[in-house]
Amino acid sequence: MAVAAVVESHRKSVSIKHNMVDSASPLPMSVFWLGCQFVISAMAQIFTLVGLMNFFYAESTSGLKSLSMAISWSSLAFGYFTSSVVVSVINKVSGGWLANNNLNRDKLDYFYWLLAGVSVLNFGFYLLCASWYNYKKPELKQEDPITDEKAKGITDV
Numbered sequence: 001m002a003v004a005a006v007v008e009s010h011r012k013s014v015s016i017k018h019n020m021v022d023s024a025s026p027l028p029m030s031v032f033w034l035g036c037q038f039v040i041s042a043m044a045q046i047f048t049l050v051g052l053m054n055f056f057y058a059e060s061t062s063g064l065k066s067l068s069m070a071i072s073w074s075s076l077a078f079g080y081f082t083s084s085v086v087v088s089v090i091n092k093v094s095g096g097w098l099a100n101n102n103l104n105r106d107k108l109d110y111f112y113w114l115l116a117g118v119s120v121l122n123f124g125f126y127l128l129c130a131s132w133y134n135y136k137k138p139e140l141k142q143e144d145p146i147t148d149e150k151a152k153g154i155t156d157v
Helices: 002-017 031-059 065-094 108-132 145-152
Strands: none
Touching: 002 031, 002 108, 031 065, 065 108
């Protein structure tokens, strides 16, 4: 979100510099400026998914492994649905950061900075919860002398 805010701030400054605040014509700025935030977002989602799968399969009981992933995906879907509510609430509380149909007049960069701040708070909450978590003890397999001897090829005579 911080990268998106920086890119949006740059886009707005280019718009103001070229006196295109009320214009709908294209800016003299490459669309590849958006690449940074999309690459970071994609990498974060990939690492999060792999980490979640690893955590759920290592820490869940055998009957809850697939249910844990299903709950994870459901919470992600719920987050997508509630994001529209969050945008509406922030728009009303802020006095219309996103009220216009003109991005050059809106305060989209403020919105991104707010989301970056919320993400930092979320990360702090995650660290707090992670510090309280106790990992499952690994199950030690007891050695069976009869099975070990058969595996080595030793048999009773």
